[in-house]
Amino acid sequence: MELHKLTIAEALKGLREGTFTSVDLTQALINVMEASQADIHAYVTIDAEGALAQAAECDRRRAAGEDLPMLGVPIAIKDNMNVIGQPCTASSRILEGYVAPYDATVIAKLRAAGAVFLGRTNMDEFALGSTTQTSGFGPTENPVARGCIPGGSSGGSAAAVGGDLAICALGSDTGGSIRQPASHCGIVGVKPTYGRVSRYGIVACASSLDQVGPMTKTVEDAAILMNVISGRDPMDATSLDEPVPDYTTAWQGCDPDQPLKGMTFGIPEEYYGDGLDDEVRAFAEAMKARVVALGGTLKPVSLPHSQYGIPTYYICMTAEISANLARFDGVRYGQRVPCDDVIEQYKRTRAEGFGAEVKRRVLLGTFVLSSGYYDAYYNRAQKVRTLIRRDFNQAFAECDALLTPVTPEPAWPLGVYQDDPIRNYLSDVLTVGVNLAGCCAIAIPAGTTQAGKPVGIQLIAPNFGEMTLFKAAKALELPRA
Amino acid sequence: MPGFDIDRVAHLARLDLTEEERTTFGSQLETIVAYVDRIAGLDVADEKATLHGHQVNNIFRADTPVEGLETEAALANAPARIEDEIRMPRIVE
Numbered sequence: 001m002e003l004h005k006l007t008i009a010e011a012l013k014g015l016r017e018g019t020f021t022s023v024d025l026t027q028a029l030i031n032v033m034e035a036s037q038a039d040i041h042a043y044v045t046i047d048a049e050g051a052l053a054q055a056a057e058c059d060r061r062r063a064a065g066e067d068l069p070m071l072g073v074p075i076a077i078k079d080n081m082n083v084i085g086q087p088c089t090a091s092s093r094i095l096e097g098y099v100a101p102y103d104a105t106v107i108a109k110l111r112a113a114g115a116v117f118l119g120r121t122n123m124d125e126f127a128l129g130s131t132t133q134t135s136g137f138g139p140t141e142n143p144v145a146r147g148c149i150p151g152g153s154s155g156g157s158a159a160a161v162g163g164d165l166a167i168c169a170l171g172s173d174t175g176g177s178i179r180q181p182a183s184h185c186g187i188v189g190v191k192p193t194y195g196r197v198s199r200y201g202i203v204a205c206a207s208s209l210d211q212v213g214p215m216t217k218t219v220e221d222a223a224i225l226m227n228v229i230s231g232r233d234p235m236d237a238t239s240l241d242e243p244v245p246d247y248t249t250a251w252q253g254c255d256p257d258q259p260l261k262g263m264t265f266g267i268p269e270e271y272y273g274d275g276l277d278d279e280v281r282a283f284a285e286a287m288k289a290r291v292v293a294l295g296g297t298l299k300p301v302s303l304p305h306s307q308y309g310i311p312t313y314y315i316c317m318t319a320e321i322s323a324n325l326a327r328f329d330g331v332r333y334g335q336r337v338p339c340d341d342v343i344e345q346y347k348r349t350r351a352e353g354f355g356a357e358v359k360r361r362v363l364l365g366t367f368v369l370s371s372g373y374y375d376a377y378y379n380r381a382q383k384v385r386t387l388i389r390r391d392f393n394q395a396f397a398e399c400d401a402l403l404t405p406v407t408p409e410p411a412w413p414l415g416v417y418q419d420d421p422i423r424n425y426l427s428d429v430l431t432v433g434v435n436l437a438g439c440c441a442i443a444i445p446a447g448t449t450q451a452g453k454p455v456g457i458q459l460i461a462p463n464f465g466e467m468t469l470f471k472a473a474k475a476l477e478l479p480r481a
Numbered sequence: 482m483p484g485f486d487i488d489r490v491a492h493l494a495r496l497d498l499t500e501e502e503r504t505t506f507g508s509q510l511e512t513i514v515a516y517v518d519r520i521a522g523l524d525v526a527d528e529k530a531t532l533h534g535h536q537v538n539n540i541f542r543a544d545t546p547v548e549g550l551e552t553e554a555a556l557a558n559a560p561a562r563i564e565d566e567i568r569m570p571r572i573v574e
Contacts, residue, residue, distance in 0.1 A: 370489075
């Protein structure tokens, strides 16, 4: 048995039956993680010693008769979530040397559920990117489509799970940063409803858009992780006090032959436009046929303001980034370039610590918030956000979920488009609307192109419609290779 | 895009830019601003702003002390310190 290839459900079964220990499982993963660093570079930090100590403790607890939802299961964590005692850099040089003094709420919940923290996955610097190439510590390579980007910003987490270098991982999604890399690496990724999962202890990207979510090998695994991380947190005032159902029951009681019977899937024409790659379109069409074969109904719907998604997103997101990243000034933590003058110290510290994409977006965000431009850009974009959100609500009046591609094209080669910011921004065109509207979405694998590149499909459901997502995704999920 | 003053924006953003960055970012940002400007044509006069993924009102809790970070833990990441304080350049003449 190749332990590193297991899913969460398989790992839990083996641990419960005593087939192997958490130390066995953790050591197997560390072996492949360390061996893959030179070419895949999924991790920025591997905590072998810490993980093995946690695993040994989990084994002792299990031997003493304890069981927990994740007891002894190793997980990889995106480098923007605080895990006490581990570095947390958001893949930025400005945070080099920073050691987390506390656990993010999602980490505390995973710890209480018995998870083992393997290490920290690479990402675009401060989650600003769609390729993981803006990392201050070097890019990650797609473990399936070799030579290509893994997507981003949670590209390290996607590569770790897609390359069997982790059982599962957490990512964060501001405009597609879980779903897009999940699609490029052939795994499952969930962007929960805004307010479903606590953001406390996450290095903030754009606070009104960010959500943490699972990145896993199967839909069932994603549901297991969602059970652990969801819920109201007094430390995050934007987390909502909605009940957390058992997501692993979402597909129970379905007719095995017609599991989607009674469900209507909206097909938004704007998401199937001219810019779509032929193979991506073919996989989406195949998934539509699969919906019908499984008893579901398709219905054309419209999201008429979709064309304004990217401009609106890049105004709202950069505005929030410019404010959130103001805290990286070399005063309380992180790198500092010492100067005699305090303003000069801020400027030089940030000039040295931030990479080009971070600077570009901080500048844009500062501009759209600056006196004389605030109304024309930021204020207006927030109103357009209202229109985009209304589009989704109107579409959901006619269907249970939307079915769309995740990205317009499969993963592209490393190094391409790096000097063309707008080209990169446009790759988020099918994912940003969900974050602007606040609703939830899941990306699941739909197939692999002739060139061997994974392609995903996206299901989008209304706020707190995660049960709908899991029910549909479980039915549509293809057998794993 | 008229009015895009890279030096003013960089100062507001507290970023020192090299001469090369001034040129590159200046031209890239003009292109990006021209692109995002396509929302200018929409009539949104009667629309309310959406600031969040959902409507959040004031959230209150009882004003009771809870445990927080210990001083040493909070200061452990400071780049420069003098005992229990963070060291900074003089800001008062």
